[in-house]
Amino acid sequence: MASGLSTTFAALSDPTRRAILSRLASGEATVMELAQPFSMSQPAISRHLKVLEQAGLILRRIDGSKRPCRLAPAAIAETEQWLAQLRRILEANYSRLDLLLAATPSKEPS
Amino acid sequence: MMTLTLEGDLHVVVTRRFAASPETVYRAHTEAALIRPWMLGPDGWTMTICEPAAAPGDKIHFAWSDGHGNGFSLTGESLVMEPFHRLVHVERMHLPAPTPDNHVETNFAPDGTGTLMTMRMTLPDAATRQAMLATGMEHGMEASYVRLETVL
Structure with missing residues (x-):
């Protein structure tokens, strides 16, 4: 492989x-x-x-x-693979961002 | 919670809701100290260079490392920065050969007490996607996840 x-x-x-x-x-x-x-x-x-x-x-x-x-079919299916990987990585990143946002006090408009 | 859809043959549109104001989410995408903790990809990777744009026209430079000799970088230029609702930039990854430019537009809209983020990016061409998948698999997929994440 x-x-x-x-x-x-x-x-x-x-x-x-x-x-x-x-x-x-x-x-x-x-x-x-x-x-x-x-x-x-x-x-x-x-x-x-x-x-x-x-x-x-x-x-x-x-x-x-x-x-x-x-x-070749493998080269075509690669778009779907790529999108699936993009989805996984974005979900991991945004979950971390959720934690960061929860820990960051929102600035109140002055 | 997150949606990811193809728009035509060329674009990927991602939406995600966050429980924070547009200002806070915008800042988490533009300030180095706030980007570093989350824009990482898989566990164990760190950002070794985190130089976001401070104003339209500024250059962007990010780099990541897994601490075991694997790493890659992303460079770009900011085109539009409209606090706290809209960002537009172009970027390319270095694999190490540069990929074609990816044009990314990100909008931050108020949504109740939170923010609805919509990000529209250009789909890399077929050969670039293949290269990203192929190089990633050589490192047990992890590096690929991080590379893909840089489409941000």
Whole structure:
């Protein structure tokens, strides 16, 4: 599991690959479509896609001569995970804030 | 008591009621001595740098440590400070690479004898969320909780 996460993190450490994932968040795309905004050759984009595929972040299917890419389900479910973590941390923080507020005498308007 | 909802594809809206006046809750979000005790994430973490903005235009700098070599920081700039009802700022986390800017607007409205706080923030892009989850899991999720908490 640790090596899997290291692979994930390594895959995410590159700004181009992060931009590719953000693009795929809005839907499936071909290598040609992905290469367009990056002023990068299709082989260069393909190498990035291979890294993302090995990290389990994207899936590719065969459509004639094309191999369109899409986000892997785990990469999609991450929004829900992220929101669940955000909720937990905010609830912990605000519970502490409740205690602080209870211990802080309110300033009366003078 | 707390609600957390997605608004469209880009925003997260959090509401929370507090049993204190808007002035007191506002100050707990803007004064270092009042921020330090609660803006922590998991137990055991401490704020090593707590430099909130004193006026619009000021820089914001927060950093956290778990005391075992794990830490991270957040920098930002205050855009609006309207005592004691509205705060707007931009912020980014350093993982250590900076995340895209998050725009955060916080309102403090009187609600009976207490305060209803509404915080509206930008959802990090898909790759940033992945990075935050992935880095957090490498530290047994704890660091991630703290990172996420900095979206405050």
